[in-house]
Amino acid sequence: MVQITNLEEILSAHPFTAGMDHDALETIVGCCSNAVYHPGDYIFREGDPADDFYLIRQGVVALEIHVPQGQPIVVETLETGEIFGWSWLIPPYRWSNDARASEQVRLLKLDAACLRRKMESDRNLGYEIYKRFLPIMARRLANNRMRIVELALEPRPTHSRRKG
Amino acid sequence: MEGLERILGEHRLFTGLGPSFLTLASGCAKNVVFKAGDYLFRADDAADWIYLIRYGRVALEMALPGREAVQFETPGEGEIVGLTWLLPPYLWGYDARATELTRTIALDARCLRDKCDADHDLGFEILKRFLPVLEHGLQATWLQMLDVYGQPG
Amino acid sequence: MMTTTTADPMVPVPYRIARVIREIDGVFTWHLKSLDGSAFRFRPGQFNMVYHFGVGEIPVSVSGDCRDLDTLVHTIREVGPVTNAMATLRPGDVVGIRGPFGRPWPIDEVTGFDLIFVTSTIGLAPLRPLIYEVLHRRSDFGKVVICYGTRGTDDIMFEADLHRWRARFDTVVHLTVHSAPSGYRGRVGGVASAIRTARVDWPSTQAFVCRSEALTRQAVDTLGGLGVTPDRVWVTLERNMQCGIGLCGHCQLGPTFMCKDGPVYRFDQIEPLYAVREF
Numbered sequence: 001m002v003q004i005t006n007l008e009e010i011l012s013a014h015p016f017t018a019g020m021d022h023d024a025l026e027t028i029v030g031c032c033s034n035a036v037y038h039p040g041d042y043i044f045r046e047g048d049p050a051d052d053f054y055l056i057r058q059g060v061v062a063l064e065i066h067v068p069q070g071q072p073i074v075v076e077t078l079e080t081g082e083i084f085g086w087s088w089l090i091p092p093y094r095w096s097n098d099a100r101a102s103e104q105v106r107l108l109k110l111d112a113a114c115l116r117r118k119m120e121s122d123r124n125l126g127y128e129i130y131k132r133f134l135p136i137m138a139r140r141l142a143n144n145r146m147r148i149v150e151l152a153l154e155p156r157p158t159h160s161r162r163k164g
Numbered sequence: 165m166e167g168l169e170r171i172l173g174e175h176r177l178f179t180g181l182g183p184s185f186l187t188l189a190s191g192c193a194k195n196v197v198f199k200a201g202d203y204l205f206r207a208d209d210a211a212d213w214i215y216l217i218r219y220g221r222v223a224l225e226m227a228l229p230g231r232e233a234v235q236f237e238t239p240g241e242g243e244i245v246g247l248t249w250l251l252p253p254y255l256w257g258y259d260a261r262a263t264e265l266t267r268t269i270a271l272d273a274r275c276l277r278d279k280c281d282a283d284h285d286l287g288f289e290i291l292k293r294f295l296p297v298l299e300h301g302l303q304a305t306w307l308q309m310l311d312v313y314g315q316p317g
Numbered sequence: 318m319m320t321t322t323t324a325d326p327m328v329p330v331p332y333r334i335a336r337v338i339r340e341i342d343g344v345f346t347w348h349l350k351s352l353d354g355s356a357f358r359f360r361p362g363q364f365n366m367v368y369h370f371g372v373g374e375i376p377v378s379v380s381g382d383c384r385d386l387d388t389l390v391h392t393i394r395e396v397g398p399v400t401n402a403m404a405t406l407r408p409g410d411v412v413g414i415r416g417p418f419g420r421p422w423p424i425d426e427v428t429g430f431d432l433i434f435v436t437s438t439i440g441l442a443p444l445r446p447l448i449y450e451v452l453h454r455r456s457d458f459g460k461v462v463i464c465y466g467t468r469g470t471d472d473i474m475f476e477a478d479l480h481r482w483r484a485r486f487d488t489v490v491h492l493t494v495h496s497a498p499s500g501y502r503g504r505v506g507g508v509a510s511a512i513r514t515a516r517v518d519w520p521s522t523q524a525f526v527c528r529s530e531a532l533t534r535q536a537v538d539t540l541g542g543l544g545v546t547p548d549r550v551w552v553t554l555e556r557n558m559q560c561g562i563g564l565c566g567h568c569q570l571g572p573t574f575m576c577k578d579g580p581v582y583r584f585d586q587i588e589p590l591y592a593v594r595e596f
Contacts, residue, residue: 040500064499065306072499075306076506079514090296096303102502119288127284130291137298138251144305145258146535147495147507148236149226151309153531154438154468228531310496 007032011108014055015081016132024125031114037101044095050087052109056080059105064098072098076140086137088112168193172269175216176242177293185286192275198222198262204245211254213270214246220266226258233259236308244297249273329368329413332389334406340392341472344439345404346380349389349412356386357414360421361446362553362581367391368413369406373399376576378443378553379417383450389414392442392474420581422447422525422551424454431459431517433524433545435536437466437508440527441474443553447525448482455487462489462515466508469494470501491515509539519544526552526584537584547585554580554587 008029011017017025037043043054046066054061058080064072075097078084087095093112119126169190172178178186196215198204204215204222215222221240225233236258239245245260245268254273280287336348351357359365359379368374381390395404406412424447432451436444451458463482467473473492483490491511493504504511508528524545526536533552540550554575568575571590573582 039502060502060504062501062505065303065310067310073310074497074499074501074505075309077504079504086295086299089292090299096299098499100500123285123288127280127287127291130288130295134250134291134294134298135252137295137302138247141247141298141301141305142251142257143507143510144302144309145224145236146226146509148305148308149228149234150437150466150507150532150535151468151495152234152236153228153529228534231531234531 007034007108010034010057011055014057014108016055016083016136020128024128027118027122027125028110028115028129031111031118033109033111035107035109037105037107039101039103041101041105043099043101043105043107044085045098046095048095050085050093050095051112052085053083053088053112053115054085054099055083055108055110057106057108059107060102061105062100062102064100066098077102083133083136086133089116089133168195168269171195171218172216175218175269177216177244177297181289181293185289188279188283188286189271189276189290192272192279193269194272196268196270198266198268200262200264200266202262204260204262204268205256206259207256209256211246211248211251211256212273214244214249214273214276215260215268215270217241217243217245218267218269220268221263222266223261223263224258225261236305238263246271246273247294247298247301249277250294250298326415326418329366329374329415331411332414334408334410334412335388336408337406340474341438343395344392344474345395346390346392346442347406347412348381349391349414350387351389352411357389357417358386359383359417359446361424361450362422362443363417363419364443364576364580365389365391365414365416365418367393367403368415369399369403370411370413372402374413374415375399376418378580380442380445381449383446384453392439394439418576420577420579422553422581423523423583424450427523428457429459429521430549431522432461433512433515433517433522433540434461434463434465434527435508435512435524435540436464436527437532438468438472439474440529441465444525444527445475445478448478452482452485452488459521460489460517461487462491462517464491464493464508464511464515466493466495466506466511468496470497470503489515509535512536512539513543522549524550526550530554547588548583550584552582552584552587554582 008025011029011032012025061078061084062074063076064074066072119129169186172190172193173186217239219241221238222245223235224237225235227233248256280290331352332349333352334347335350338346340346361383364376364378366374367377377391377393380392393400393403395401434444479490482488491514493506493511497505522545524540526533528536537550
């Protein structure tokens with residue numbers, strides 16, 4: 001089946017699966033499909049069912065947060081070679097942010113229900129996936145903390161002239 | 165050891181973890197108490213421990229030259245300090261200081277990593293439990309960036 | 318090291334404000350011309366003591382092109398009484414200039430290397446002369462990457478320059494903001510993540526960092542993790558400079574005087590002094 005072989009090659013080329021053994025790749029490729037989004041397209045919205053896990057083959061994706069008043073705000077952009085979407089692994093499996101394509105974006109989508117099922121029934125695969133996932137999220141958390149410190153130390157925009 | 169196992173099982177992080185896994189995990193655990201002002205760890209130290217806070221409060225802060233440290237989080241009862249155990253090269257990027265008397269269960273990260281690598285069923289259950297903690301941390305820090313330091317014009 | 322345009326380094330030379338540019342909120346740039354038409358010579362990284370007569374003086378890095386001898390450019394942020402008063406001056410007003418002072422950025426010493434510039438918000442001002450000079454002599458260097466981070470899209474400085482640099486096929490600009498309105502198409506994140514996306518040969522890279530002291534450490538650590546050792550990281554520090562010539566002692570950093578031995582330092586040379594709290 002030409003289609004699946006192609007996908008397996010593409011999947012194995014993505015940094016997320018680097019070093020993954022052939023059997024594991026073969027198992028998850030069954031959950032895999034291609035997707036393309038145009039600039040401005042929503043890939044998912046806050047509250048939607050978290051049905052997929054995404055690997056960015058090419059392009060830039062913006063994660064946006066809803067705030068009580070006003071428009072959503074972009075808090076992070078992710079690029080070629082990165083991944084996004086983790087709510088698919090955390091009950092109740094609903095997205096907590098919006099994801100939008102900033103540029104033309106080519107993604108690999110892994111169907112969440114399919115992947116969860118395979119991870120539950122094959123704990124080795126499950127552990128393998130978690131082991132790749134968690135350091136990425138931990139790195140993002142560490143970055144965010146650094147950004148908070150940066151923001152605390154950067155001069156704030158002066159909306160009125162400072163006296164004294 | 166049994167007391168420790170029970171306490172571990174009662175912590176939010178390990179809710180529902182089966183008894184055999186709990187036993188395995190508690191083999192890496194010990195009670196550690198910090199007095200107010202004690203440092204749990206400092207930046208650039210090896211991130212060899214995960215601290216589950218049973219009681220008390222810890223300030224996470226970046227020490228900076230020429231000025232006061234910038235505090236970015238103050239985890240308390242039921243919360244976790246030490247997600248860096250998941251992040252190679254496993255070095256603390258910040259200081260953690262007890263702001264009051266704080267009782268923790270400290271999990272030896274290397275011990276836990278080794279046990280998870282040796283038993284993938286255990287590894288699956290343990291790592292699975294850290295995911296919501298990370299997710300919560302990400303959402304909280306994004307909001308912190310916006311709420312505290314101003315939204316874009 | 319000091320080159321002076323006047324016999325006495327303690328006497329300010331009068332300059333006329335030819336142009337005032339409002340940059341981001343609370344920041345303005347002056348284009349200055351000497352009253353007697355004499356050229357102003359400086360090297361990127363140096364600073365002047367700038368006088369608002371009757372009000373006070375402050376040290377300010379030169380932020381223009383060192384090959385433009387007719388115009389002296391200074392970018393100033395309103396942070397106190399002297400700079401607030403300076404912000405009210407108009408073209409035609411006269412200010413005093415003493416300088417240039419200080420150790421400049423290395424240029425000849427870093428030929429052949431890939432170069433990475435790391436800065437945020439107003440930090441682009443002291444780096445701009447260096448970037449201009451590097452681009453004047455582009456073929457002397459390997460890859461050139463500019464990593465520039467701001468709080469939001471409102472605090473991006475020198476957008477025309479950034480646009481021009483971006484348009485060059487031999488220069489890469491990584492601009493990030495911490496947050497942006499929905500639909501923003503650029504990169505959002507911290508400066509550290511911008512650094513990590515730079516495609517340079519890290520072991521052969523020289524880094525130039527212009528950030529507040531506390532964030533300089535952060536940048537040095539990020540670069541160190543990528544393989545840029547502290548002997549290839551150049552920083553600019555600025556504190557309490559008053560005389561500009563190493564006499565008054567206000568800018569002392571350990572055994573060095575920032576006005577004379579700095580403000581540009583190679584990081585490994587000041588690393589042991591860096592952590593000292595009471596400057």
